[in-house]
Amino acid sequence: MSTTLTRPRPTAAQPARRGRGSLLDALPTIASVAILLLMFVYGEAAYGKIFQYNTISNLFINSSYLIILAVGMTFVILTGGIDLSVGSVIAVSSLTGVFMANAGLPVVIVIPVTILVGSLFGLMSGVLVQYFNVQPFIATLAMMFLARGIASIMATTPVRLDDDSSFRSLSEPIKLIDGPKTNDLVVTPSVIIMILVVVAAVLVLKRTRFGRTVYAIGGAENSAGLMGLPVARTKLWVYLISGTLAGLAAVVYTSRTGIAQNVTGVGWELDAIAAVVIGGTMLTGGYGFVLGSVVGALVIGMMTLLITRDGTVPPEATTIITGGILLVFVLLQRVVLLRKKKKA
Amino acid sequence: MAGKEPVVEMTGITVEFPGVRALDSVGLRLWPGEVHTIMGENGAGKSTLIKALTGVYKVDAGEITVAGESTRFTGPGDAQRSGISTVYQEVNLCENLSIGENVMLGNETRGAFGIRWAKTHDRARLVLQELGLGHLDPRAPLSSLSLAVQQLVAIARSIVSNTRVLILDEPTSSLDANEVEVLFGVMRTLRDKGVAILFVSHFLDQVYAISDRLTVLRNGQFVGEYLTHEINRSELIAQMIGKDLSSLKGMEHARELDQNAPREEFARLDGVGAKGIIEPTTLTLNKGEVLGFAGLLGSGRTELARLITGADRADTGTISIGGKPVRLRTPDAAIAQRIAFTSENRRDEGIIGDLSVRENLVLAVQAKRGWLRRVSRKEADALVETYIKRLNVRPADPDRPIKNLSGGNQQKVVLGRWLATEPELLVLDEPTRGIDVGAKSEISEVILELAGKGLSVVFISSELEEVVRLSDRIAVLRDHRLIAELVNGPDVDVESIVKTIAEEEAA
Known part of the structure; x- marks a missing residue:
């Protein structure tokens, strides 16, 4: 029998190109690790006292809420979505937490409820995106305004957490290594929570069907559906996770500062997105790693640290520098994407 | 069984x-x-x-x-x-994931700590081996494979469960x-x-x-x-x-022409094709001749027409007009070469439903002239009057939105739109689809009349008897390829065309 299709085609017998593609996938993340290391080295050389216990401890303590936010954002962005609501959700969550704690409710109730407030907003975003077919940008923008409005109704002035509130215990420092003077390696329960969140997120994304479905949706949502993967359920969960982690970030932040305000978290969603993108996750979805987002958040934290140390850089310049770094990484992603297309 | x-x-x-x-x-x-x-x-x-x-x-x-x-x-x-597993025409896999993962997605081997990747990839390798794809590395990215191999991977995926x-x-x-x-x-x-x-x-x-x-x-x-x-x-x-x-037998040819009379060439295709759409095709279009495209739907006849008219771009071959090679990268370029095209998709690519008959009619003339030189109302009225009368558009109301006309009359307006540009080549893709018998025969008459005046016409229709009746020459297509060119004559009829399409390719 002769078939009717005889036009020349590349043959099936292509040699497999092991690993090359995945190296290219990881390139933006590798670049962000390199930048972070560079910042450390530069900081040590220019200002000193960077490679020491207390600086590193503070970097993690100060970045823990942003890392938690960025982890949630990574899930959303991996599916090709976005969550603009997390900053405002933190305001509502943290006000809820402080009011409840000051009313004398036990911390075992206060903390779960604070987190669940975040989950609720995440769930609403997810339902809007999945079942009402609203663009993620618009759905979470609506949630952002809604949450910010609710926060302003709850309080327009800063609300202080009572000094004796057990809520604060989450930020009690635990000395791991007792260095000379104040140079100790310190963690807080918040940092431990952050680490647990990161580990759990890495495992979920790498080793569960849910996690792989997140990547599949980001790669080709339509295909994922036709492959029989639970697309609707997964997308709902992704926003739920992002909202829940925003609630958790509110707990971590509030326990450290002891203050809740209606303007808490303004622009943090953008910091989280920046951390994710700097960490090498493609905004179009499908490629990226949680650990990259952690590095991205640390890059942002480190930058603040260096600017503070320098003292001559005006604080306004922080956003300019963040913007500059972000731009470099987005361009790097474009280059990677173009290289990939060329290969295909 | x-x-x-x-x-x-x-x-x-x-x-x-x-x-x-x-x-x-x-x-x-x-x-x-x-x-x-x-x-x-x-x-x-x-x-x-x-x-x-x-x-x-x-x-x-x-x-x-x-x-x-x-x-x-x-x-x-x-x-x-x-x-029940399905493999679709378009490869429905995720290019961002590895080959093995695409095979196993949703069926990964799991242990106490979640997915066990080593075992999952081993299983993928076994399944791929069953399909003779054992040489593929399951850990390599899917995007490193050609579309054809990806399709086989999709089949591997479907036999996992x-x-x-x-x-x-x-x-x-x-x-x-x-x-x-x-x-x-x-x-x-x-x-x-x-x-x-x-x-x-x-x-x-x-x-x-x-x-x-x-x-x-x-x-x-x-x-x-x-x-x-x-x-x-x-x-x-x-x-x-x-x-x-x-x-289908015994259909008469509408035109009694001396098939041996010399014809002047209008355009010539030399190996014109587009990858995956239509194979390189060589074909001559003559002045005063109706060239029919026959073939099943999906045989490539529309695709070929779209390459001739600049609606799609050819990636191989040359089109020459009057002996000179031309590049038809856009419909605009084709219009400049006096090539007109009416799409088979009248609703989406033909009429603009909310505009009036008049507006629809003058569109192409206006486009050809450029937007700075507006077709005046007087000119438009003159054109509209001419073509409404000539093509017998009913109702003869130039202000009526075209969507309220019957399909046949819409088609006449679209035809008039292109005739108003005074083309030398008219490519009509399914001009008679879904229209009533009366309008059909009116459109057929216009086509024959135009060819009689020296226009080169490409006529595409699913109705083979129509192709046989109107065409002087018939290009038969199958599987995205031109397989035969028949000069219309007493021994060409629907049955012989069907036989040509059905014939097994000589090995």
Whole structure:
């Protein structure tokens, strides 16, 4: 029998190109690790006292809420979505937490409820995106305004957490290594929570069907559906996770500062997105790693640290520098994407 | 095969889309250990039937039984759990993931700590080996593979789960001959293991090579179910296009022309083609001649027309007009060469529904002239009056929105729009589809009259008798390829064209 299709085609017998593609996938993340290391080295050389216990401890303590936010954002962005609501959700969550704690409710109730407030907003975003077919940008923008409005109704002035509130215990420092003077390696329960969140997120994304479905949706949502993967359920969960982690970030932040305000978290969603993108996750979805987002958040934290140390850089310049770094990484992603297309 | 119960039985399946009944009471039976092909032209409802089975589309009426139990799947995932897997024409895999993961997605080997990747990839390698793809590294990214190999990976994916029914929706359209052989080998293996295979393909040779049973659909309706060895190619084509062969005989040619008279060339295609769309084609278009394109829907006739008219870009070959090579990168460039094209898709690519007949008519003239030189109302009125009269557009009301006209009259306006640009080549893709007999014959007359005045006309129609009646020469296409050029004459009729299409390619 002769078939009717005889036009020349590349043959099936292509040699497999092991690993090359995945190296290219990881390139933006590798670049962000390199930048972070560079910042450390530069900081040590220019200002000193960077490679020491207390600086590193503070970097993690100060970045823990942003890392938690960025982890949630990574899930959303991996599916090709976005969550603009997390900053405002933190305001509502943290006000809820402080009011409840000051009313004398036990911390075992206060903390779960604070987190669940975040989950609720995440769930609403997810339902809007999945079942009402609203663009993620618009759905979470609506949630952002809604949450910010609710926060302003709850309080327009800063609300202080009572000094004796057990809520604060989450930020009690635990000395791991007792260095000379104040140079100790310190963690807080918040940092431990952050680490647990990161580990759990890495495992979920790498080793569960849910996690792989997140990547599949980001790669080709339509295909994922036709492959029989639970697309609707997964997308709902992704926003739920992002909202829940925003609630958790509110707990971590509030326990450290002891203050809740209606303007808490303004622009943090953008910091989280920046951390994710700097960490090498493609905004179009499908490629990226949680650990990259952690590095991205640390890059942002480190930058603040260096600017503070320098003292001559005006604080306004922080956003300019963040913007500059972000731009470099987005361009790097474009280059990677173009290289990939060329290969295909 | 006799005596067995069908593993899938669909009866009276009706699927409605807004304004269209895509399937009208269609039935399908699949037996284990059989390859069953659904045949039909594009738009006959083949893909819709598959999507109705797997739950992608909602079934408005009818009954689906799987292994004797009445079932309605809620989606492809649900169907997969019942052992019904589908491989689609477009590769539906995720390029951002590895080959192995694409094979195993949703069926990964899991342990206490989640997915065990080493075992998962080992399993993927075994499955790929079954399909003769053992040389692929499951850990390599899918994007490193050609589309054809990706398609085979998609098939590997479908046999991972315990598949009872494998649906292959035009899986061969991106495969070359060797890859098709590999695929057929796999299909035979699976069939012999008792899997029921539902196969959709346009390629008659492939259908006859692999299938045991055929179901023919036409315009969303069930035409018949046949055993492959019981029906020959010509009968099958007749069933697909809905014409009784004997009734197709004896059609008279409308034009009595001296076929030997020398013709002046208007345009010449030299190896013009586009990858995956139409193979390189060499063809001459003569002045004063109607050149018909005959072939089944999906044979490449529209695609070829679109290359000639700049609607799509050719990536090989040259088009020359009057001996000089020209580049037709856009319809605009084609219009400048006095080439006019009416699309088969009148609603989306022909009329602009909310504009009036007048506005629709002057569009092309205005476009040709450029937007700075407006066609004045007086000129427009003159044009409109001419063409409404000449083409007998009814109602003869230039201010009426064109969407309120009948299909035939819309077509006349579109034709008038292009005639107003005074073209030298007129390419008409299905100008008579879906219009009434009266309008049809009026349009036919206009075509013949234009050719008589020296215009070069390309006429495309699914109705072969129309092609035979109007054309001086007929280009026969099959499987995205020009397979024959026939000079119309007493020995050319619908039957001989059908035979040409059906003929097995000489090896």
